[in-house]
Amino acid sequence: MSTGWLIAIVIGIGAVAYLMAAQKARGLAAAADRSKGEVPHSLPAYHGWFAFILATLPAIALFLVWSFATGFIVEGKITAEVSSRIADPAQASLAVGIVHDAVRALEALGLTGDKVPPTFLALREAASAAQFSISEAGADYMVTLAAEVSNDHAMYRIIGQILVVLASAGGAYFAYRQVRLRLRARNKVERVVLSTLVVASTVAVLTTIGIVLSMLGETIRFFSEVNPLGFFFGTVWDPRFAAAGSGGSEGQFGLIPLLAGTLYIAAVSMLFAVPIGLMSAIYMGEYASPKVRSIVKPLLELLAGIPTIVYGIFALITMGPFLRDLSAALAGGTPFIQAQSVLTAGLVMGVMLIPLVSSLSDDVITAVPRAMRDGSLALGATRSETIRRVILPAALPGIVGALLLTGSRAIGETMIVVLAAGVAAKLTINPLEAMTTITVKIVSQLTGDLEFNSPQTLVAFALGLTLFVVTLGMNIYALYIVRKYREQYE
């Protein structure tokens, strides 16, 4: 019986419980003698939901606990067995992985009891015939172990399923017994609903915790192999390749070239996006007629809806070659702008950021009180003077916040730089050459076949954590500024 069926059965029991409890409540309500003050507390449907909840929730909770607990027990068994034979922890963890594969193959092929292949080689052949690949570094004892484990799995699963169905039926029966005229079913149901809502709203917090914990764990593992000083202050990025099994050859993981490239490209993009975004927001808010605004504003916002991969390809196949050919024509032959360069990536990223800058600064500018604008105009200032001397200074903190938010977007942007900035990690101040960024290196370290325990892959998490901390700091500070600024004028 698969898990899907089990859940379907539990929900079926819940549905029956709903119907029976509601029916009973309806009968009680009909029989109640209202002249003696016998009034039902809750509607029959609430009694039904009460029974449904009792029939399903504890059963599902039991199922989850049971799955985790038995999974843990089986895992312990494998580890104990393997580590009693192999002393080296790295080798042992490889062997554990092979046993897992073997278990999966046995279960998928339905091989139990006598049908289990006698040797590892035989299992491997049987598995590869069914499109399962198992590492060849296995031994025969693993087959026996895998067979035992798959037996355990089957046994635990059947026991678990029986327990879950029993719990569901028990919950339904208990709830049915509980149904009385004065049962406060509505309050109980509403309490469950409310706790569901609370749990749902903690998902955001859990995600943040998950991000921090997962990256922190891998980062600590990375720093146990690589000196943190070498990472944060190293100026050479040369991670080399992870050789399978060897734990990776020595590489150099200097953050500085990546950080410099990231900040440089972000700066170029801001240099391009901020004046254009800000000026178009000002023009749209102060000068444009409603008709022009209703056409141009959605058009500019289209830029925000285009996926970043599209910008990346635009940079790769249009902007980069165009700039290269342009520079070749200017210099008469050899191009002085490379197709993949800080300028290309920055320019295209700037286009992407225009609508962001424009909508954020639009919010900030409209938040400046009308009275300040009117006062300035009444004193005889022209519109541009009002904007430059009154509105912009008043909106400055908000604009700074908006720029910080935009900057954090630019730093975290991935696809454009992957396609347009290049992969060579070097330190240069020439924007016409290629540089690389943190995000590019995260992608290049984690795509393709990977050996998960090597510093070459773990460094991606250290880079990710750095990126997360930097952008989080910028975001929090920006939100703080914007919020404080709004309060000032409210």
Place this chain on the structure above:
Amino acid sequence: MTDSALAPSAMAAPAAQRRDFGLKRRHASEARFRFYGITAIVIGLAFLIILFVSIISKGYTAFVQTSITVPVEFSEQIIDKNNERATDPLKLRAANYPLVARNAVAAFLGIDPTDKAAMKAAGDLVSDSSRVQLREIVQADPSIVGQTRTVTLLASGDIDSANKGQIDLSVAEANRKVSDKQLELLNQLKEKGAVSMPFNWGLLTFGASSRPESAGLGVALIGSLFMMLVVLIVSLPIGVAASIYLEEFARKNRFTDLIEVNINNLAAVPSIVFGLLGLAVFINFFGMPRSAPIVGGLVLSLMTLPTIIIATRAALRSVPPSIRTAALGVGASKTQMVFDHVLPLAVPGILTGTIIGLARALGETAPLLLIGMVAFVADMPQNPLQPATALPVQIFMWTNEAERAFVERTSGAIIVLLVFLAIMNITAIVLRRRFERRW
């Protein structure tokens, strides 16, 4: 006398100066300022136009595919020389179908079979995918062996590019992918009316392939569809529930403040960080399969959650308090008030926000690269646990291919992606226009 005579003019001069305190200069600077504004907008719009024009002009040709229709003789000599197909089904699978295709083109053009160079050129006109196509015809109906049937074969990628005029013919023959002989044969085929340019359904239905003419977005579309379903199933209920709690039930305290700050920050966390989360938590910790749409869907759900929450809260907030007080006034409990009265009125706003969130998730690439969606998947996934790619990831992978025809397909795939995004956003706008109530 002179003093008094001078006085008025002396008084007038400063007055005239005061009237003219730099107005000309100030108006000029006003005009300049407006000009900057217009320039900024024009630059923004220009980039928008350049972007669309460059993508569409490079990509529209991907929607047609050069095909060659010739009578194919399913020669028994080639397919099954010793007549073993009744006993050995492998025989039909492993037969030399490219040879069949080559001979068909050569026979149609009347090429002398001893002219090796011409025969090779004829074979190169047809895509390698004809192997699969012809094999399927034979396997579906083995009695066809020995007969002749007219079949439409895909032209190979380079011939397709040449036929669309995308290969620079002024380059020396040795330096280009298409030889003069091939071009000559192609022109002969054209004269005989065997070359057609039908709509390229393969672009939307084929799986991954290393040959451009038989590479398509089929797997990517299915993968993206599965992911969107996962996002919808996971993030819509959680997002709506969280918003209801925060907007209707929660008191303002440290805990709810923490949640709010978190949601705002999650909306601004770089998307690649979510990919790292998915890799570390879903794949390494929970042991979910790599390249599977379910993992991609979960990662995208976490990213979409803030968008949905923010939209839902705005929708809930726009329901006027009178609805709430009226419901409470007639004796509804708070839960009943929220679920029976407020929530139904907020549905259009929630749906609009959800569609916009889904559209954003559909275009997201970076996190999917980290959870192994960069995979060569030729078979259609049957469920969200099987390997698949996603639409933007497929586009990314095609940029790494060298052939000219892949450049065209990359842009064609972008057009497909943009069409989907446009449909979703227009749906959202229509929903908002039609159902949004102003109170």
